[in-house]
Amino acid sequence: MSSTLSRSFDEATATIEPWKRPLLLTHAKPDGDALGAMVAMFSSLQQRGVNPVAIVFDDIPDRYRFLIDATPVQRLGKDVALNDLSTLDLDGVIVLDTCSYGQLEPVAHWLRESPLPKFVVDHHMTRDELADGYLLDNTASAACLILWEWFQHEGVTINPTMAKALYVGIATDTGWFRHSNTDARTLSAATELVRSGVRPFAMYDALFQHESSARFRLRAAVTSKLELLADDAIAVMTLPAALLSETGATLSDTEDLVNEPLRISATVASVFLAEHEGDVIRAGFRSRAPLTDGAPDVDVAAVAKHFGGGGHRRASGARISATLEDARRQVVEHLTSIIEHRKA
Ligand SMILES: [Mn+2]
Incomplete structure (x- = not known):
């Protein structure tokens, strides 16, 4: 600077x-x-x-x-x-x-x-x-x-x-x-x-404690579709636009949901991908310090930067121009490679 x-x-x-x-x-x-x-x-x-x-x-x-x-x-x-x-x-x-x-x-x-x-x-x-x-x-x-x-x-x-x-x-x-x-x-x-x-x-x-029932339903819906990868180290939640309208929730109701999977002891990185305005996917990334020595420590500021976004080491975000499925694939590949690399 x-x-x-x-x-x-x-x-x-x-x-x-x-x-x-x-x-x-x-x-x-x-x-x-x-x-x-x-x-x-x-x-x-x-x-x-x-x-x-x-x-x-x-x-x-x-x-x-x-x-x-x-x-x-x-x-x-x-x-x-x-x-x-x-x-x-x-x-x-x-x-x-x-x-x-x-x-x-x-x-x-x-x-x-x-x-x-x-x-x-x-x-x-x-x-x-x-x-x-x-x-x-x-x-x-x-x-x-x-x-x-x-x-x-x-x-x-x-x-x-x-x-x-x-x-x-x-x-x-x-x-x-x-x-x-x-x-x-x-x-x-x-x-x-x-x-x-x-x-x-x-x-x-x-x-x-003033949540709308729509947001509560949204949390339940995305949580039930949670994917855990790389021995549970990576958590992925995706939100298709259709699910948003099904639950009656809005995109702003997704705030913080990305943090939920970090309750899982083996999970060190969490990503939330929401479909937004055509082919733009809003990605939220979270990570935490590994609980055990030698476990991968993911810097999600760098992950977000890779996808054209930014943020902190433990919390970041990006907008990815892709379909939801394509964004999911790219993010999973990137996170998996980081984790595999750290393990190696
Ligand atoms: Mn701030």
Whole structure:
């Protein structure tokens, strides 16, 4: 990365300080951290009298609605068109929870061409040189953790909306403080957010105990079709569009299902492939540290990169242009070769 890379909170503040109408963007298929970061950033800007525009590329999963109810998040292609962006008087772009054009596909071309100054806050390993300023930290468990520390450094008032949003981002990106990225830094931020009024149970209840019956049925349907390969080391779940409509679920209902097979003791890598818009397959990859010495350890950031996507060592994703069956074959071949290679 170039010398423009900056982890300095002061520089970050100085960069966005003059902006009065920044565009806030986050990655496709927004998750708790993406939306949490967007809501918290939006609110902190508003407190300073700034009037941001927040745009997402996909429908927001129902379970995150409580998070964004006070934030005017617009859906590209529904509430706002790509061509409208030039009419919004934007003076900057803040990209949250991704630093990869691949994750910003619907506006990637626009971003590349736009003369607007750009700033990124992210914790992923996969990075494109897409901005003029950065707040990057791949040791942070969540983009919301970076934001929290930045806001603390600047003495920003954390209002209840921001506290909830930051907590949800941190809690969801750590799998409710279960994943390997959960560290003291994460827990102390969570502690402070709870001290400021966040009620963890209320957040958990809103996120995980308000599922639609369609999502519950979807989980059952894809779980019943689970494939285990390479002595159970690899788990594969596929979701044909027909199954989606059969269960009445939507693509956003697939979130997190890729994690389920990692409950199996021998499984070290899990992939979820969902049919999406013609011949594009959305692939989610997860891995975990092997439980026994010498067992294969799969870096799914590299796996996603192989398929034109990106992410973290333990969680990543890609969009594969292929039929579902073809994508499945390619992914299985690739994962199997990694595992065979590691065993050899
Ligand atoms: Mn994140």
